[in-house]
Amino acid sequence: xxxxxxxxxxSAYIAGFLIRQLVAEGWMVHTTVxxxxxxSAVRQLLAVDDSRLEFFAADLNADAGxxxxxxxxxxxxxxxxxxxxxxxxxxxxxxxxxxxCGAETIRPRSSx
Numbered sequence: 005x006x007x008x009x010x011x012x013x014x015s016a017y018i019a020g021f022l023i024r025q026l027v028a029e030g031w032m033v034h035t036t037v038x039x040x041x042x043x044s045a046v047r048q049l050l051a052v053d054d055s056r057l058e059f060f061a062a063d064l065n066a067d068a069g070x071x072x073x074x075x076x077x078x079x080x081x082x083x084x085x086x087x088x089x090x091x092x093x094x095x096x097x098x099x100x101x102x103x104x105c106g107a108e109t110i111r112p113r114s115s116x
Contacts, residue, residue, distance in 0.1 A: 008034060008077045008078055009079040010080045011034070011036075012036045014036060015045075015046045024052055031056065034058050035057065035059055038062075
C-alpha cells in the first residue's frame, strides 16, 4: 500500500486545508486543478513541502487526467458526508473524512 492521497480541486479552500494537514503528517499528495497554469500560485498559497505535492490537470466534467492523478494513490476522499465518531475530542481529518479505495478506513499515523 502507498502513502499517497489524491485530493481533487487543489485550489479550493477546503482542499488546501486538507493538503496542508496531510503533507504536515508526512503524506505524499496528488492534487488536481483544471489548468496547470494555476500550479505556481497554488503552491505559493499552500506553502508546503513541494516534494510531497504533485499537480495534475483534471476537470470533473471530463475523463482526461483522472487516471494519471490517481496512479499510485492508496487513498482518495470519500464523496459522501460521514458523521464523526462520538468522542470527547474532535477527530482528526484522516480519522473520519477519508476512505481507502474500497471500504477500509484510513488509520491516523502515530506520532512516534
